[in-house]
Every structure is written in structure tokens, then in C-alpha cells.
Amino acid sequence: MTVTVAPTGVSPADVVAVARHDAPVTVGEAAVAAMARSRSIVDDIESSGRPVYGVSTGFGALAGTSIPPGRRAELQHALIRSHAAGVGAPMPREVVRAMMLLRVRSLALGHSGVRPVLAQGLVDLLNHGITPWVPEHGSLGASGDLAPLAHCALTLLGEGWVVGKDGARHSAAEALHAAGLRPLDLAAKEGLALINGTDGMLGMLLLAIADAGHLFAMADLTAALAIEAMLGSERPFLPELHAIRPHPGQSASAANIHRLLQDSRIMDSHRDDLAHAVQDAYSMRCAPQVAGAARDTLGFVTTVAQRELGSVVDNPVVLPDGRVESTGNFHGAPLGFAADFLAIAAAEVGAISERRVDRLLDVTRSRQLPPFLTPDAGVNSGLMIAQYTAAGIVAENRRLAAPASVDSLPTSGMQEDHVSMGWSATKKLRTVLDNLTSLLAVELLAGVRGLQLRAPLTPSPAGRAATALVAPIAGEPGPDVFLAPVLEGARDLIAGRHLRAAVEEATGPLA
The missing domain is CATH 1.20.200.10 (Fumarase/aspartase (Central domain))
Known part of the structure; x- marks a missing residue:
């Protein structure tokens, strides 16, 4: 069974197949096109110079801080490094794999303003069996699962740790090299798009x-x-x-x-x-x-x-009409309430x-x-x-x-x-x-x-x-x-x- 990620998302059975049974993953052509359209809007914002949260500003309490164009890629990398701040034992492999697939799903919906290569990078990790080291403590469930997702994103950059087949911690850079994969360089908004979501708790x-x-x-x-x-x-x-x-x-x-x-x-x-x-x-x-x-x-x-x-x-989301709007959709209350009830x-x-x-x-x-x-x-x-x-x-x-x-x-x-x-x-x-x-x-x-x-x-x-x-x-x-x-x-x-x-x-x- 191959799971193809479409602009309409994936099914619960897809998540189980990838998380527990190592089903291979592909990104469908329609999803690639949706991401490319969304990215073109972010590129237009970049060239216009207007301030947009997560593109040309800082994050969280630093949202009012303007970031010059020459430092915006640096901003995205710094965001991933600083937010990969979890501690404790690593989360089970199936949870991390579910989380990565769901982040691919989120990007493929075409509202995040990222290049398709970003989603493909996560797919490559899944298909090569590379599991980021994601500590159990760090997420408050808003803005989504920031720290856990940042640990996944850090692996894309060739930094941080992965969990080896022996259960021990290994260098992400060495794991990428062994799989024939290259680290990614992030563009504007892409760091934020990799970590702002409910993918860990949903997985x-x-x-x-x-x-x-x-x-x-x-x-x-x-x-x-x-x-x-x-x-x-x-x-x-x-x-x-x-x-x-x-x-x-x-x-x-x-x-x-x-x-x-x-x-x-x-x-x-x-x-x-x-x-x-x-x-x-x-x-x-x-x-x-x-x-x-x-x-x-x-x-x-x-x-x-x-x-x-x-x-x-x-957050923010890129709308088809060119607007980039802040939302609260990353808040995990619907999932938290449901999990507690169950x-x-x-x-x-x-x-x-x-x-x-x-x-x-x-x-x-x-x-x-x-x-x-x-x-x-x-x-x-x-x-x-x-x-x-x-x-x-x-x-x-x-x-x-x-x-x-x-x-x-x-x-x-x-x-x-x-x-x-x-x-x-x-x-x-x-x-x-x-x-x-x-x-x-x-x-x-x-x-x-x-x-x-x-x-x-x-x-x-x-x-x-x-x-x-x-x-x-x-x-x-x-x-x-x-x-x-x-x-x-x-x-x-x-x-x-x-x-x-x-x-x-x-x-x-x-x-």
C-alpha cells in the first residue's frame, strides 16, 4: 500500500499504515500544484516588502519585530533550533511517523506558503525510515505541537538527533548522509509552517x-x-x-x-x-x-x-486571494477535550x-x-x-x-x-x-x-x-x-x- 498525500488530506487508515506498517508515501501532483500556488503568494509578499507575521516579523511575543530581507532565512532556521527544546525520553517511533505524515498533509492542503520540496523532505525521511528524536516533554498544545514538530524539522536541516534501529540517539546529519539525502535550506515562512500545527496530538x-x-x-x-x-x-x-x-x-x-x-x-x-x-x-x-x-x-x-x-x-494561513491571515486554528482544545473524554x-x-x-x-x-x-x-x-x-x-x-x-x-x-x-x-x-x-x-x-x-x-x-x-x-x-x-x-x-x-x-x- 502506498499512501498518496492529496490536497484533500489523508485518511485515518493512511496514518496507521505509515506509522505502524511503514507504508511508502508520495506527494500527489495536485498537492504539489497547490503548494506551488500558495508559495507564489509568499514570494509576492517578500518582493512587496509589506509586513506579514511569520514572513517578515518575529514570532509570538516578538511579532512586532521587523526582520530585514537579508535575515529572513536565518530567522526560519533560528526558529527551528530554538523551538527544538524538548526534554525526556524519545516518543515512540509510530507517534513520530504519524506526526511527520500529518505535517506533510497540512502543507499539502496548500495554505502554508511553502515550496513542495519541504513536504518532499519529510516524505524522504519517512520512506528512508529516519525517525527524528522527539522528546516526550515540550508541547502545550498551542501554538500546536511546537517543540515536537521542531525536533522533526531540525532533522530536515541536518541537525539534531535521530533514533537508530538500536534505540540509541544518533546524528541527524550522519543519518541523512547514509540515506543519500541532503539537508534543506529554509525560505521565508517555511520554518513556521513546519512547526505550527496539531499534528503530534492528532497522530x-x-x-x-x-x-x-x-x-x-x-x-x-x-x-x-x-x-x-x-x-x-x-x-x-x-x-x-x-x-x-x-x-x-x-x-x-x-x-x-x-x-x-x-x-x-x-x-x-x-x-x-x-x-x-x-x-x-x-x-x-x-x-x-x-x-x-x-x-x-x-x-x-x-x-x-x-x-x-x-x-x-x-498560522498564518495563505488564502487563495493573496491574503495572509493570522488564525487560532492551531489551538488543540478540540483534540484535548476529545482525548480526555475517551x-x-x-x-x-x-x-x-x-x-x-x-x-x-x-x-x-x-x-x-x-x-x-x-x-x-x-x-x-x-x-x-x-x-x-x-x-x-x-x-x-x-x-x-x-x-x-x-x-x-x-x-x-x-x-x-x-x-x-x-x-x-x-x-x-x-x-x-x-x-x-x-x-x-x-x-x-x-x-x-x-x-x-x-x-x-x-x-x-x-x-x-x-x-x-x-x-x-x-x-x-x-x-x-x-x-x-x-x-x-x-x-x-x-x-x-x-x-x-x-x-x-x-x-x-x-x-
């Missing part, structure tokens, strides 16, 4: 959206396994009960769980048992209400991200998952399962401490669910007196989703162990498919084992697509 949000969609489906699977293992009822998931409260995410989640519970001898064993509980606990019965609300939140966040993908977020939803999907795990392990509530899902409790602790781990992660997710976007610290001599913290919001969202992966892994392990302990009764086709993949990692119920690698294996099953594919082959596609 992280798009990757998070892709992860969250998969994890919310896996949350329905692990919930179904736990409910089946605890002799829960399938009746709360009947479609007619969710049609009368028509939240689309709730209906989708309920339909998943209901289908996953079908054709189970375990479910058949207690369907007509009068002693069976009339109502299951909330963590079982209300699984689709929580996971479904998270799905609807994801739908809103996806809409925000798609709008941003088609947006011009540079973090809250994902944290709650994890929280209710942990409650089902706790119930599975508690002999007083698990409906005749042995304590901590071990057949020899006392000498063996079973999954007792796995639930401790889950509880600790839930507590961390609660802290991470506190919104970053309500915070703001003024900068640049009070010129930039309100910032979005969108970078922080999207960065911590990624951590919440990584934590959710771990929480669902614990529930997967506990649910399968519970199904194994119901033998000789056989589980649903979904339960059998899950057990077939978990058993080689976790073994059969018995003496305690070193649990950390088992949990890592379960994490891989949750994060990957193999388990989902096996379950869907047995039951049909998950929504």
Missing part, C-alpha cells in the same frame, strides 16, 4: 482511536467469558431490551455479548434452575451499558479527529472488567468456583495477585482520567496566554489504553480459567476458541506457576488480532 489520537475500537470489542469478549464462567444470565443482553434504550454503542455491545454466550452447555446447565439468581451483579448485567457508552464516546472522538484531518491548522471512557471499561475479575476469584460470589480459581487453595494462591495487579492499574487509570485539557499555563510573555494541553491529553490516553489492554488480559485469563473449572460442561464456541489459545500459555488449572509471562501472553492475545479472528470464525464478526 496520537488517531492511533488511540484504532486501538480503542479493537479493545472495546475485546472487552465484550472478556465480559462474555467471565459471565459464562460465573453462570450468569444471557437474558439482560436480549436485543429488545436495548432497543428501548437506543444508544447505538450499547446495542452493539449487548449484541456481541449475547451472541458470544450462545450454544454453551455451561449456560444450559442453569437456565431453568429456580435457585439461580434473578438478577446478576451490575458488573455482569450492565457490561453493555458501560462498554456501549465507551463506544459512543469513541464515535464522537472519531468525528472530531476526522474533522481535524481535513482542517488547515497552520480516556474517561476507556478507564471505566477497565474498571468494570476488574470488578468481574474480583467476583470470579471470590468463592462467596463466583457460584461454586474454587477460591482464586485454584483447585488447591491455601498452598496455591491461583490468580489472587493478578487481581491485585488489575486493581493497581485501575487506580492508575483513575488518576490518568483526570482531564489535562482543563489546565493552562500562559507562555511567550502572555501572548500565548491560554494553551490546550492537548499533547498531554493524547499522550496519557495512550497510557490508559495500554493499561486497558493489561486489565482485559487479566479478565481473559480469569474467564478462561473459570470455564476450565466448569468441566465437564463445555463452554460456548467463543469460550472454546479462547480456551484453545489461552491454555497453551496458562496451562490447565493446577499448581501455581510463574504468572508474569502468562499475563504477558494474555496481553499479546488481547492486543493482537489472532484471538479475535478465532472467536469471529466461531461466532461471526464482532461489532
Whole structure:
């Protein structure tokens, strides 16, 4: 798959393909023409001598400082060097690649006044696998992701650092030379156009959206396994009960769980048992209400991200009629709010998952399962401490669910007196989703162990498919084992697509 950047932008799937799968990138002819038209307007401004922010003036609080023509290229290079001021560990490769592609997309929209060679320079970095060293701290989300994008731009100049295949820091100049690439010299406005935008936070949000969609489906699977293992009822998931409260995410989640519970001898064993509980606990019965609300939140966040993908977020922008206007479109509030909202939803999907795990392990509530899902409790602790781990992660997710976007610290001599913290919001969202992966892994392990302990009764086709993949990692119920690698294996099953594919082959596609 080759991703071609057009004047209309790129798709979310394009971003994932380039960021995670190293898809090659090209700049389409129409995008080249759009950038050339925009650049001609900046060239006309340069020759006219009229003052325009970012072209013939300083930046931020220095916007009133006039820059003579002979020093305007120097201004752009100085801007990149001074703004590449991040600190901390490098951001993951996939984030940096997403950020670079999105900056190409922004330039290709034809409102930034840059030469096409600038976009091609970023494309060359992507296609040669050169990843700038972008520290994790430095962005306030307004004016966009200045510091992270400046670290990317610095590599174009043959300065700064890149991340090698060994994970260590290397010279950008040496990396360019090894790839047969030459450093770029910037013209008027080009330095500003390389760094003024929401590309870092948007890249992280798009990757998070892709992860969250998969994890919310896996949350329905692990919930179904736990409910089946605890002799829960399938009746709360009947479609007619969710049609009368028509939240689309709730209906989708309920339909998943209901289908996953079908054709189970375990479910058949207690369907007509009068002693069976009339109502299951909330963590079982209300699984689709929580996971479904998270799905609807994801739908809103996806809409925000798609709008941003088609947006011009540079400043100033070059309009087709020749005007160059200052905007506030670089402000990351839409993305920060969305990321915080999704973090809250994902944290709650994890929280209710942990409650089902706790119930599975508690002999007083698990409906005749042995304590901590071990057949020899006392000498063996079973999954007792796995639930401790889950509880600790839930507590961390609660802290991470506190919104970053309500915070703001003024900068640049009070010129930039309100910032979005969108970078922080999207960065911590990624951590919440990584934590959710771990929480669902614990529930997967506990649910399968519970199904194994119901033998000789056989589980649903979904339960059998899950057990077939978990058993080689976790073994059969018995003496305690070193649990950390088992949990890592379960994490891989949750994060990957193999388990989902096996379950869907047995039951049909998950929504």
C-alpha cells in the first residue's frame, strides 16, 4: 500500500499504515500544484516588502519585530533550533511517523506558503525510515505541537538527533548522509509552517482511536467469558431490551455479548434452575451499558479527529486571494477535550472488567468456583495477585482520567496566554489504553480459567476458541506457576488480532 498525500488530506487508515506498517508515501501532483500556488503568494509578499507575521516579523511575543530581507532565512532556521527544546525520553517511533505524515498533509492542503520540496523532505525521511528524536516533554498544545514538530524539522536541516534501529540517539546529519539525502535550506515562512500545527496530538489520537475500537470489542469478549464462567444470565443482553434504550454503542455491545454466550452447555446447565439468581451483579448485567457508552464516546472522538484531518491548522494561513491571515486554528482544545473524554471512557471499561475479575476469584460470589480459581487453595494462591495487579492499574487509570485539557499555563510573555494541553491529553490516553489492554488480559485469563473449572460442561464456541489459545500459555488449572509471562501472553492475545479472528470464525464478526 502506498499512501498518496492529496490536497484533500489523508485518511485515518493512511496514518496507521505509515506509522505502524511503514507504508511508502508520495506527494500527489495536485498537492504539489497547490503548494506551488500558495508559495507564489509568499514570494509576492517578500518582493512587496509589506509586513506579514511569520514572513517578515518575529514570532509570538516578538511579532512586532521587523526582520530585514537579508535575515529572513536565518530567522526560519533560528526558529527551528530554538523551538527544538524538548526534554525526556524519545516518543515512540509510530507517534513520530504519524506526526511527520500529518505535517506533510497540512502543507499539502496548500495554505502554508511553502515550496513542495519541504513536504518532499519529510516524505524522504519517512520512506528512508529516519525517525527524528522527539522528546516526550515540550508541547502545550498551542501554538500546536511546537517543540515536537521542531525536533522533526531540525532533522530536515541536518541537525539534531535521530533514533537508530538500536534505540540509541544518533546524528541527524550522519543519518541523512547514509540515506543519500541532503539537508534543506529554509525560505521565508517555511520554518513556521513546519512547526505550527496539531499534528503530534492528532497522530496520537488517531492511533488511540484504532486501538480503542479493537479493545472495546475485546472487552465484550472478556465480559462474555467471565459471565459464562460465573453462570450468569444471557437474558439482560436480549436485543429488545436495548432497543428501548437506543444508544447505538450499547446495542452493539449487548449484541456481541449475547451472541458470544450462545450454544454453551455451561449456560444450559442453569437456565431453568429456580435457585439461580434473578438478577446478576451490575458488573455482569450492565457490561453493555458501560462498554456501549465507551463506544459512543469513541464515535464522537472519531468525528472530531476526522474533522481535524481535513482542517488547515497552520498560522498564518495563505488564502487563495493573496491574503495572509493570522488564525487560532492551531489551538488543540478540540483534540484535548476529545482525548480526555475517551480516556474517561476507556478507564471505566477497565474498571468494570476488574470488578468481574474480583467476583470470579471470590468463592462467596463466583457460584461454586474454587477460591482464586485454584483447585488447591491455601498452598496455591491461583490468580489472587493478578487481581491485585488489575486493581493497581485501575487506580492508575483513575488518576490518568483526570482531564489535562482543563489546565493552562500562559507562555511567550502572555501572548500565548491560554494553551490546550492537548499533547498531554493524547499522550496519557495512550497510557490508559495500554493499561486497558493489561486489565482485559487479566479478565481473559480469569474467564478462561473459570470455564476450565466448569468441566465437564463445555463452554460456548467463543469460550472454546479462547480456551484453545489461552491454555497453551496458562496451562490447565493446577499448581501455581510463574504468572508474569502468562499475563504477558494474555496481553499479546488481547492486543493482537489472532484471538479475535478465532472467536469471529466461531461466532461471526464482532461489532
